[in-house]
Amino acid sequence: DGGITQSPKYLFRKEGQNVTLSCEQNLNHDAMYWYRQDPGQGLRLIYYSQIVNDFQKGDIAEGYSVSREKKESFPLTVTSAQKNPTAFYLCAVPGQHSPLHFGNGTRLTVT
Amino acid sequence: ILNVEQSPQSLHVQEGDSTNFTCSFPSSNFYALHWYRWETAKSPEALFVMTLNGDEKKKGRISATLNTKEGYSYLYIKGSQPEDSATYLCASMDSNYQLIWGAGTKLIIKP
Numbered sequence: 001d002g003g004i005t006q007s008p009k010y011l012f013r014k015e016g017q018n019v020t021l022s023c024e025q026n027l028n029h030d031a032m033y034w035y036r037q038d039p040g041q042g043l044r045l046i047y048y049s050q051i052v053n054d055f056q057k058g059d060i061a062e063g064y065s066v067s068r069e070k071k072e073s074f075p076l077t078v079t080s081a082q083k084n085p086t087a088f089y090l091c092a093v094p095g096q097h098s099p100l101h102f103g104n105g106t107r108l109t110v111t
Numbered sequence: 112i113l114n115v116e117q118s119p120q121s122l123h124v125q126e127g128d129s130t131n132f133t134c135s136f137p138s139s140n141f142y143a144l145h146w147y148r149w150e151t152a153k154s155p156e157a158l159f160v161m162t163l164n165g166d167e168k169k170k171g172r173i174s175a176t177l178n179t180k181e182g183y184s185y186l187y188i189k190g191s192q193p194e195d196s197a198t199y200l201c202a203s204m205d206s207n208y209q210l211i212w213g214a215g216t217k218l219i220i221k222p
Contacts, residue, residue: 040214042211042215043200045210090154090155099157105154
């Protein structure tokens with residue numbers, strides 16, 4: 001979507017491997033968020049960052065790590081410690097006229 | 112209610128018919144209620160942000176109402192069209208600006 005780029009769109013990994021999902025934004029927002037979506041459930045917050053070099057755990061941070069070295073980038077690493085990593089991952093920033101502006105998401109499949 | 116609940120989970124509607132569905136949320140510490148439309152292969156798109164009890168918002172054929180005292184919001188679609196097919200998400204924001212998401216209502220419009 002305009003302003004937020006998530007890559008790749010689809011990602012396949014073997015169990016036990018770490019994998020990093022990319023989220024880049026050119027909307028000049030300080031805040032960025034990572035959500036996970038599973039079938040039949042609402043979006044769940046993994047991590048969020050209010051400003052560069054700072055981030056906070058969300059509701060389901062276990063097995064994930066993030067970094068925020070640049071304002072434009074908020075990569076999410078799904079580690080081997082995440083027990084059920086297969087899911088759809090969404091990155092978001094606050095929008096000018098809406099609370100959240102989302103990227104197109106990354107579907108991660110771990111086998 | 113401690114969580115955000117949406118009903119029904121899915122809905123099939125004939126093209127041209129009107130429809131509505133529900134979002135129930137915790138009424139305590141309420142700050143705002145968000146509605147999003149999520150079309151397949153796209154990112155969620157914000158429809159409405161509502162804060163005041165009795166608030167009613169409209170966007171074309173789609174409208175929403177809010178009852179903060181009893182903790183529910185209705186989304187109405189008048190004269191459904193195929194392009195209305197999507198999952199409709201609601202999220203309740205509390206006074207700490209934390210969002211709690213419903214699992215969504217999947218709407219399928221039958222031509």
